[in-house]
Each structure stands twice: as structure tokens, then as C-alpha cells.
Amino acid sequence: MRTGHPLRVFLVDDHRLFRAGVRAELGPEVEVVGEADEVAAAIELIGERLPDVVLVDVHMPDGGGRAVIDAVCRAHPDVRFLALSVSDAAEDVIGVIRAGARGYVTKTISGTELTRAIVRVADGDAVFSPRLAGFVLDAFAADPASAGGAPVTFDPELDQLTPREREVLRLIARGYAYKEVARELSISVKTVESHVSAVLRKLQLSSRHQLTRWATERRLL
């Protein structure tokens, strides 16, 4: 889907072995322009090299991926982030997305799929793994009006998923790729992508306090 120069990717992960593994697995569409193993160095180098996409580990000392995203997003809004993690704690996942990452994938993802996800993020789309889709469905599940705890500033534009978005997320949670979702719902892949991006926007901007509370509570389950 892309022509011309390969995508410039930056790796932030405190595990050298993992960085080496990712480097080796990424396809030719992608060129690694740098890597860092700690938050401060990452912020500095990303500012210098201005990559298209930063692959960032959720869990690192000194604030983790969130700290990197927070610092870089403000100065360079064009740099896009894809979060990588072995952790499935909802709190962490929702946390990096709300900080500004455009997607979340687990580290067990294959090289081909990772490359595809990077391209997608670089194009400004969102990358939802089945698990992230599940988290979002869960977080937006309870209808706040009927749950009794309706936030004072409830904004239906931001604090609720449309039935179509819900359908798309369900299919992703069931293991469907975007292309398969599109075929299943008889819509174009582009439309699927725009639905997912809309959900990502809601996830980032919604002031639903249930979102935070849900993520915290879920951890205790």
C-alpha cells in the first residue's frame, strides 16, 4: 500500500534481546532508524531522528512507555506510537492508549503482523488486537445512564460506542482481521478503519470516569 522510501521506525524497549528480535523480524517496508533502552534517551533520540512510528514497550523503569509518549507527543505531534507489551493488565493498556498510542499489540505477535500494524499506524489508523477490543467493549459496556453512575458531563459523542462500532470491535475480539471484518459486515476496509479510529478517539478523549475506575477494578479481579 506504500511506495517509495521505507517507514522510519524507532524502538524503545529495555530488553536488548527483544529489540534484536524485532529488528530481525521486521519486513523490508520498515527501516529501524534507532533504538533506546530507557525513557530519557528515548525522548532525546526520537526528538533528533523524528521517526514515523515509535514502537514502545509499556513496561520500563522511570515511567515506562507512557512517559515517552507524554513527552514526545507534546513536542512532535506527528510521531506516532504503537505500544508493545507482554502485560495484559487493562490499566496499563488503557493507560498508554489514553496517553496517545495509536494501538496496542502483544509481544507474541509475528513479524509479518507487526510490520502490518506499523504500516497501519503510520497511515494514521488504529491497531486493535483482540484483547484491546475486549477491554474497550468491557469498559464501554455498562450504559452509564442505566448504571446509575452517569457522569455529570456525559457526552454521547464521546462516552458511548455506536452499535456499528460495537459490532466491529466484537468481530476483532473474535479474532477477525480488518479485511475479514469488512467482508463480514459488507463494508470496505476503509470504513472498518474509520470505525476503529473513532473508537480510539473516544477511548483517548472520553471523560467517562468509569473508564479509569473499570481499569483499576479489573486489575483486582
Added chain:
Amino acid sequence: MRRGTTDPMVGGVAVGLSARFGIDVTVVRLLFAVLTIGDASGFALYVLAWLVIPRQGETASIARRALADRRAVALGLATATVLGCVLLALDALGLSFVANLVWPVSFGAAGLVVVWRAASDEEKAFLHQVIEEAPVPGLPDARTRRALVGRIVVGVILVAGGLGGLVATRHPTGATLEAVTSAAVVIAGFLVVFGPWWLALARDLAVERRERVRTEERADMAAAIHDSVLQTLALIQRSSADPREVTRLARAQERELRAWLFEARPPGSFDPSSVTTLAQGVAVIENEVEESHGVPVESVVVGDCALDDGLRALLAAGREAAVNAAAWSGASTVSVFAEVEPSRVSLFVRDRGKGFDPGAVSEDRRGISDSIRARMARHGGTADIRSDAGEGTEVELVMPRPESQ
């Protein structure tokens, strides 16, 4: 003979003595009080008894434990010498009646320090409570330990000053003010000299305690990691020629570790028979299929609810579907998605394997007809199986939920 734990006032010594000799506990307490007012020997005796008589339900006395802990002895001796110095100084200043308090009080206090160090955790908790609840008139709500120490220090100074004043007024000479001032100054001097040391000792104790807690935590963690992660890594090294086995081991270990880190379930404690909710049930399916077929299962659960017969049937059918996918489809992963809605629970099992034609499967293939369709139908649910050659298979199971929920 044991110190009592039922309704003790401080250390349970009086309760223990009364139980042993059949004397009313109040009489024993009065005896200690009278002896203490006399020359403080009651106090020292009490502490001594506290040290050598084991607590109810414990085998070793505090003294025995303390002898194994050199630091406790050192701390006790330090306290005794400091107090001894203070009392001797007061004596030298002419407060002669203090002299016969020197030894009992010094040893009593030293004993108390040893008691605190070597007491069992339960006893410490009880003592803590006693100290915190001790009523101090005029100072409400001072419940922190630091406030307590401050209170005691100020109290001691005031009492000493008062005593000095009292004794001095008995002297015919007009040196009242002088005597009181000098007593106060001496006490203040001791505080200035020994205060920092006492503080350092106290801080040392706190640090040492934190350190001990940390060491214990580290030991627990090391044990857990050894039992799980290190064992698995060893197994993986030995079976490195078999990628499927390596995947299976790694996934099983990952699941266990995740349960430990995020759900606070100690490794190895998961018991499939104790499943009570849908999410746990799905975790069991994931676990079993990965264990027996070496195919990773990606499971996503939205919402959760308690299991009833219908949902158990749903899980059993889902398990069958997942096993089929892992065993026959040739897919590298199996996706399981469960969602709890107010009116129904649905479970999807999907693979991207070779697929089959559901219509072409002969009726004697009992797996699908019995284990999945019939099982769901018996409980009022439905099963829908979609498969295309080359496109993979998806099994959709839906179980309605009873009205009451």
C-alpha cells in the same frame, strides 16, 4: 505455667499467675502495684516474669528468644546504662529517695526493651494496641507513635521537675529555684547528649525491620520463581528440538505467571474444579487445549457472571469446539471470545485453518452433533457452525440467561 492471653492488661503475667495459684487476678495485680509504688521492685519482677514465662500457645519464652538475638541484649544494656546514669545524677543532686529506684527501674526498662524486641508478632500487636489506647488526659487524638514518644518525654521532664521541686521545698534553705533548675538542666543535658543516639537506635530498628520484611518478600518471590519460571526454562532447554513443546511450555508458564502477577494467585494454585465464573471457565479451556494440543489459544472475555447449568453446558460445548479446532484445523492459533450480556451469553471459537463442509460431515461424527449442538439444545441454547474450505471455521454458541438476572 503460661502467661494468659484472655483479657490481659499488659503482658498477661497477672492472669497467668492467678490461673496457676488460684488467686483472684485483681489481688495479683494489686500486689504488683503496691510493690511498684514501694520501691519499683514490683515493676522489675513483673518484667522478669514477662521475660521468662512463655505466652499461652507459645513454646519459647521471650528470654530464650532474646538470648539468640544479640542485638536485643545490647539494646537492653544500653537502655539500662542510660537510665542508670539519669537516676544516679538525680541522686547526686540530693533527690535521695531516687537511689533505691535505680536498679529496679534500670533493669525493668532494659527488660521492656528486650520484651519488645523478642515478642512474637501477636504479642507486639497487642502491646501496640495497649500503648495506643492508653488514655492521656488533655491530649486527645495523639495516636501516632511519634506523638506518643513526645508525650512521654515531656511527661518525664515534667515529673522529674516536679519531684525536684517537691524535695527542694523540704529543705529549710531558700535554694528551691536553684534545685529545680539544676535538675531540669541535667535532664535536658542527658536528652541533648543521648537523644540523637536514641533516635538513631529507633531509626535503626525501623530500618532493620523494613529490611527484614523485604528480605522475606524476596525469599518468597525467589521460591515462587524457582518453582515455576526456572523449572520451565530448564524444561524448555531440554526440549529445544521440539518447537511445539517449547511453545506449549512457554504459554503455560506465561499464563501461570500472569495469574500470579495480575490476579495474585500463587503459581500452581489454580484448580480447574473450583471454577465458579465464566471467565475462569474460559481460562480453563485455554489452559487445557494448549496443554493437550500445543496450539496457542487467544481468549478474550467481556463481562463475567456466575456459572449455572446452562453456562456449564456452554463452556463444555466451547471446549469441544476449541479442541476440534486445535486438533483438526491445522491453524496456528485458536481464538475464543466470550461475552456476557444482560439477556444472553455468547461464545465464539474461531480458527483460520483448513475448514470443512459442515453439510458433508456424516451424522456419526458425534463430536459436533452430540457434544456441541445437542448439548446446547438441551439447555435452551443454540450452536451455529460456519466453515469454508480454506477459510477456517467459526463456532458460535449462544445461551440465553434466565429472566431473573
